[in-house]
Amino acid sequence: MKIEIWSDVMCPFCYIGKHNFEKALEKLPFKDEVKVEWKSFQLDPTLNASEAISTIEYFKEKKGVSEEQAKQMMQQVLQMGKNSGIDFNFEKALITNTFPAHKLLHLAKKYDKCSQMEEALFQSHFLNGENVADTETLISMAESLGIDKEETRQALTSNKYDYEVSQDIQEAKNHGVTGVPFFILNEKYAVSGAQPVELFKNALTQTYQETVSPHKNLSNGENSCDTDGYSI
Structure with missing residues (x-):
């Protein structure tokens, strides 16, 4: 069963959604499938990858709110994070263009380490206050x-993975995705937002039962013909 997840490194709800989704999946008997x-x-693709600003400054400029309002907004997310086992450090988090980070994710996909890299990027941004557009920071993460x-340096300093990142973004537009996280469950159902563990668990179970389970072979394969002849 395939689960596609659209996400951005600087989205706190994506980090919360990842944790809740993974907790739900861990509880399911078909998790290995x-x-x-x-x-x-x-x-925000308009951000400059060569610059980084604090989260407070970004909210003030982007949302047009006061510093106090920005802190109140972050306080709500802080509590949601704690409930999911994440201690956000918004005071250190640096906002920048995340395109380089997404290129690194596509490199990690080549080695089947995309989920690990996603977690590393979230930790780097939200917990360690690192610049996820900085080439040396990303190289260290890959190492x-x-x-x-x-190989990482070449991937980050060339346009090798630009197309793949752009294709993901275009695919999201084709699906009508305007916010993240956004989950598509085996091409049948969609879940948007950092939903609770129980909702993910129920959605995954329903999707599995409707798209995978009915096709599982409930017999032992006896009394049939196959490429090796009869099976009796």
Whole structure:
């Protein structure tokens, strides 16, 4: 069963959604039959990758709110994070263009390490206050997951994965996605937002029962013909 997840590194609800989704999946008997595919999405592609500003400053400029209002908005997300086991550090988090981070995700996908890289990027941005557009920071992250340093540098400094990132973003538009996280469950159902664990669990179970379980072979294969002849 395939689960596609559109997400952006600087979206706190994407981090919460990832944790809740993974907690739900861990409780399901068919978890080993689920393949997760992370997709790129940019909340603000107008940002400059060579610059980084604090979360407070970004909210003040982007939302046109006061510093106090920005802090109140973040306080609500802080509590949601704690409920999901995440201690957001918005005071350190740096807002920048996340396109380079998405290129790194596509490189990680090549080695089947996309989920691990997604987690590493979230931690880097929300917990460690690192610049997720900085080439050396991203290279270090890749090395920690066993991905070659020079291959990572080439991926980040060339346009090698630009098309893949852009395709993910275009695909999101084709699906009508305007916000993240956004989950498509085996091409049948969609779940948007950082939903509670129980909702993910129920949605995954329903999708599995309707799209996978009915096709499972309930017999032992006896009394049939196959490419090796009769099976009796």
